[in-house]
Amino acid sequence: MPVQYRGVIEEHLAVRSHAGLFDVSHMGEIEIRGPDALALCQKVTANDVSRIKVSQAQYNLLLNEDGGTVDDLLVYRLEADHFLLCVNAATTEKDTRWLMDHAEGKVEIRECSDDYVQLALQGPLAQQILQRVTSMHLEEMKPFRFSFGDVSSIRCLVSRTGYTGEDGFELYCDPAQGEKLWNALLEAGSDLGLQPIGLGARDTLRLERAFPLYGHELDDHTTPLEAGLEWVTKFSKGPFLGREALLRQRQEGVRRKLVGLELLEPGIARGGYPIYMQGHKIGEVTSGTMSPSLRKPVALGYVSRKEAVEGDTVEIECRGRKVRGRIISLPFYHR
Amino acid sequence: MDFPEGLKYSKEHEWVLVEDDVAIIGITEFAQGELGDIVFVELPEVGEKISKDDPFGSLESVKAVSDIFAPISGTVVEINDALPDSPETINEDPYGDGWMIKVQMTDMNELKDLMSPEDYAEFIKQQNEEEDEDEGD
Known part of the structure; x- marks a missing residue:
């Protein structure tokens, strides 16, 4: 591409x-099939895979024990006990190993990106x-x-x-x-x-549209609660990897949160640029660009929770130059 | 690709048009093509001094940011005020309305380090060939 x-x-x-x-x-594909395929999906992901019927797809997250995100993916239910996972290219190998390491019972896992x-x-x-x-x-x-x-x-x-x-x-x-x-x-x-x-x-x-990109808004140390993906996380489905950590985080409150930013002065905020509020660093940009639809610079970034209030003015350090910005609601673009 | 006569070219893909001791500086058609849609331009201010090979501003396309390196040394006497509001002008007319700054030169000898249109065309050709080889690895 x-x-x-x-x-x-x-x-x-x-x-x-x-x-x-x-x-x-370039996207990766992994097949999971067998009588215990659903159980494996339920164990390693945040969303409730039992809710999707054959011929439905679901946005989902692979989580680790700490509630961090191993990957984000689409789960296709091909048959009752046969699933196709569409995962990110760079994480395909890691995901396959993760699935194999956590498989129990009668389940077959096959990385099939070349198919x-x-x-x-x-x-x-x-x-x-x-x-x-x-x-x-x-x-x-x-x-x-x-x-x-x-x-x-x-x-x-x-x-x-x-x-x-x-x-x-x-x-x-x-x-x-x-x-x-x-x-x-x-x-x-x-x-x-x-x-x-x-x-x-x-x-x-x-x-x-504020869809996360793995490696930017999501990684092994970022939880769905921080990333604004609580809607994907179905605590009610029963046990899954990371559930305890996420319940604890939910109760204590997240320390940082993904927010939308618009720049109020010319410039472009890019991944890694620091975000300041009243002189204090409160976070970092994860992705940013000039929005072609809105014709203004926008960015996603993590900021510490207590500062993350919509409408607040921040400063983003763009290559040594402080540029004024504002926290705004997501997504930036509505269809 | 177009390499107008009368201009001198740098290895950082700027062009220079010399009028007496004033140099008009912009980026080449090749450079704008490599950058893609330019959406933000950062230029020095009038009166600022720039030195050869040091960055004097930056250009950002949707995907990436690039420094612009001074092809010669001198004092900025004029900037293209229209660019910050319409950076796409650089894509559309890199050798004309897309000019960036005018500089009063301090060392005319520095012009010797710049390339003729023919030499620059050859330079681009070689760069493309190297890139092709890299991709083949």
Whole structure:
């Protein structure tokens, strides 16, 4: 996946207004199957996997004993006892080992990233474009549902999911058919403003929607409560790794929290830049960019809890220069 | 790619147009292409002194930030006021409306270290070849 095709801003705006096609084959896939597959999923993740039926997908987190985040992922329930996990590229190996280390009973774990090409078709015109090359009933497919079908005569898993904040689909197919699928989709959308999208716009799109990026907003030492992902964490489902630590943290209150920031002066806040309030350092930026949709600089960052009040003014040190900013509500961009 | 005649070029991908002892400085078409959409420009103030090879400002694209290195030494006598509000001008017209600063030079000899359009074109070509080799590894 290149950083850009025609330019980050143009690509970003194309996804918001029309549609974009992403080659996200770098993402990792792991299969879990067997009578104890569900039990393993429940044990190592924060969300309640028993709530999803076959043909549903779920956003989830792999947690460690401290409640830190091993990875964030999508869980696809292929069959009652067969799951496909879509994980981050850089963490695929770590995740696979983590799953194997915690597996009990009759469960088979297989890293299968090489079995899939993954394309994402995202944007308000995504359904219209995809429908031109498939007879699947897309209008009936709700968000976080998936089914198998032929797209331009290529067998695909098609799910109504994405990482842009727009309507859209993610398609998984045999790598031998990947190029053909890519070309078929691009052609199907050529008169509707569909563009190929690079890594740069993938990042600005997810950032405007405040979707976390592993390694930035999430890591092994960051809990879902700090990251604003309490909604993913289902304490009621019973025991899971990290549950005790998270319950304790919830009771004591988190010491730092992910917040949205806008800059009130020219500049761009980037990951690692310190955040100050009245001269005291209160946190650090995790991701930042010039928002192409809002045409202003925005950032995500962790700040100590007691300072994290919406509307408060802060200063962000951008390459030695203090730039005024303000804590604002998330997401930055609403569809 | 365009390398206009009459300009001198630095290895940091700036161009210099010399008018008497004043140098007009901008970045090359190659540099703007590598940076991508420029969204923020930081320039020195009029009266500031800049020295050859030291950063005198910065350019930020959506994805990255880059220092701009002074191709010559001198005193800033004018800056392009329009850039902070429309940094995309550098992408659109790097050799024209996208100029960045005018500098009163202190050492005309420094111009000898800059490249002609032909030499700069060759320099870019070599850089691209090295990059291709790196990618092949």
